[in-house]
Amino acid sequence: MTNLEKKHSIIIAGGGSTYTAGIVMMLLENQERFPLRALKLYDNDGERQAIIGKAIAIELQEKAPEIKFEYTTDPVEAFTDVDFCFAHIRSGGYEMREQDEKIPLAHHVVGQETCGPGGIAYGMRSIGDIIELIDFMEKYSPNCWMLNYSNPASIVAEACRRLRPNSKILNICDMPVGTQRRMSQIIGLDPKDLEVRYFGMNHFGWWTSVKDKAGHEYLPEIRDYVAKNGYLTQVEVDTQHMDASWQATHKKAQDLLAVDPNYLPNTYLKYYLYPDYVVEHSDPNYTRANEVEDGREKRVFAAARKIIEAGTSKVGEFPIDSHASFIVDLACAIAYNTHERMLLIVENNGAIANIDDDIMVEVPCIVGNDGPEPITQGKIPLFQRGMILEQAMVEKLVVSAWIDHDYQQLWQALTLSKTLPSAQVAKEVLDDLIEANKEYWPELKQSPLHVN
Ligand code: NAD
Numbered sequence: 001m002t003n004l005e006k007k008h009s010i011i012i013a014g015g016g017s018t019y020t021a022g023i024v025m026m027l028l029e030n031q032e033r034f035p036l037r038a039l040k041l042y043d044n045d046g047e048r049q050a051i052i053g054k055a056i057a058i059e060l061q062e063k064a065p066e067i068k069f070e071y072t073t074d075p076v077e078a079f080t081d082v083d084f085c086f087a088h089i090r091s092g093g094y095e096m097r098e099q100d101e102k103i104p105l106a107h108h109v110v111g112q113e114t115c116g117p118g119g120i121a122y123g124m125r126s127i128g129d130i131i132e133l134i135d136f137m138e139k140y141s142p143n144c145w146m147l148n149y150s151n152p153a154s155i156v157a158e159a160c161r162r163l164r165p166n167s168k169i170l171n172i173c174d175m176p177v178g179t180q181r182r183m184s185q186i187i188g189l190d191p192k193d194l195e196v197r198y199f200g201m202n203h204f205g206w207w208t209s210v211k212d213k214a215g216h217e218y219l220p221e222i223r224d225y226v227a228k229n230g231y232l233t234q235v236e237v238d239t240q241h242m243d244a245s246w247q248a249t250h251k252k253a254q255d256l257l258a259v260d261p262n263y264l265p266n267t268y269l270k271y272y273l274y275p276d277y278v279v280e281h282s283d284p285n286y287t288r289a290n291e292v293e294d295g296r297e298k299r300v301f302a303a304a305r306k307i308i309e310a311g312t313s314k315v316g317e318f319p320i321d322s323h324a325s326f327i328v329d330l331a332c333a334i335a336y337n338t339h340e341r342m343l344l345i346v347e348n349n350g351a352i353a354n355i356d357d358d359i360m361v362e363v364p365c366i367v368g369n370d371g372p373e374p375i376t377q378g379k380i381p382l383f384q385r386g387m388i389l390e391q392a393m394v395e396k397l398v399v400s401a402w403i404d405h406d407y408q409q410l411w412q413a414l415t416l417s418k419t420l421p422s423a424q425v426a427k428e429v430l431d432d433l434i435e436a437n438k439e440y441w442p443e444l445k446q447s448p449l450h451v452n
């Protein structure tokens with residue numbers, strides 16, 4: 001059997017995720033280039049996963065009965081005989097995302113899923129869970145690769161670097177993919193035609209070049225457009241970042257660009273460059289977690305229940321999450337050594353020449369069956385270098401605080417974050433986060449010199 005004929009066994013960790021059904025539909029669409037022999041779902045919330053699992057079982061029975069399908073909460077069953085683990089877990093669920101957003105906002109500080117104190121709180125919950133998944137994978141399927149998009153990806157990636165440096169885990173984000181789809185629409189190309197240069201960390205970076213395959217540079221054209229419209233496009237291209245709050249984020253990119261018109265910004269920079277604006281435009285009683293619970297989560301679970309009740313997927317199929325095909329691109333790159341160029345979160349080691357080697361950066365990489373080879377992005381300017389170094393040290397402090405169970409380093413992390421105004425406010429937010437996260441965080445030791 002040639003390599004290309006090999007069929008793969010996949011486990012989706014976080015089987016009850018709002019994204020699972022769309023990703024399974026996308027995998028079905030991609031059977032020709034990435035054929036499956038088995039598909040499993042794994043979750044630590046059996047009830048939630050069963051709703052998605054039962055509906056997918058019906059879909060697969062009708063569309064691809066040859067793929068062996070099961071869903072389970074048992075890690076041995078889940079992680080035995082798998083080639084790839086797609087991981088999208090949310091430690092603490094939407095209930096805790098809501099706390100991550102609302103607690104900082106109550107202190108007039110950015111409340112966001114992956115940025116600022118909310119992202120730090122989420123990181124403190126995620127690290128242990130991701131390490132557990134890696135250990136299951138290595139124990140039961142030592143050759144398996146984990147393609148992880150569980151958030152906060154940057155802190156998770158730093159924790160993996162510290163705690164499991166040799167594990168086969170690749171951390172990836174869909175935001176640059178989504179924004180590049182917008183860029184390609186702005187200049188009238190196909191997303192696959194773009195070849196970019198980019199530097200930064202996850203949810204914290206800049207494009208320095210957007211070319212077509214022939215080498216024509218489109219950055220000035222895109223910049224002129226973004227200066228007027230942000231990344232809002234005439235005809236909508238995306239299927240994911242569509243709600244009104246996302247449209248406001250795409251539009252805000254014009255103000256991010258104004259700070260440095262040489263490069264195209266990642267939309268997440270708004271939380272660091274305009275935190276006061278973000279707080280003013282947030283409703284402290286109804287945040288993104290509530291929007292998603294009332295929107296995507298309701299839609300996905302209602303669709304699943306409808307399929308289960310009818311016993312057939314003909315009553316309304318799950319939408320195909322086609323924008324997530326980059327995950328298949330990544331799996332193919334590893335399985336078939338395609339050497340595709342993709343943005344991944346990797347240890348710097350000189351890729352960005354004038355920042356530390358041990359920072360987890362997001363840069364274009366060539367991906368083959370040994371994993372990613374980062375492409376060097378050269379030296380970066382003072383402004384971006386300053387921002388990256390500050391944010392990188394915030395994330396390192398979080399991971400150290402988790403490893404050492406250390407209050408002091410976590411307080412320093414919040415104090416250093418650009419989203420917080422002072423050590424005093426950082427402490428007040430942190431103490432509320434500790435209270436809310438008792439069930440999830442390691443118990444933090446207070447330093448003997450700690451002042452109240
Ligand atoms: P969700 O809460 O709907 O789904 C997450 C699932 O993970 C839940 O069913 C939950 O029970 C399960 N889970 C939680 N902890 C677990 C553990 N320790 N072991 C096994 N399962 C566990 O959340 P969602 O909105 O669908 O998002 C899922 C994840 O994907 C989040 O981390 C989100 O931030 C991330 N995400 C990342 C990107 C990216 O660009 N990297 C894009 C979209 C979503």
Ligand code: G6P
Binds near residue numbers: 113114173175176292
């Ligand atoms: C983007 C980011 C993800 C993040 C998601 C949140 O896709 O890249 O990392 O999880 O947005 O979207 P939501 O719709 O849940 O707010």
Ligand code: MN
Binds near residue numbers: 203
């Ligand atoms: Mn992301």
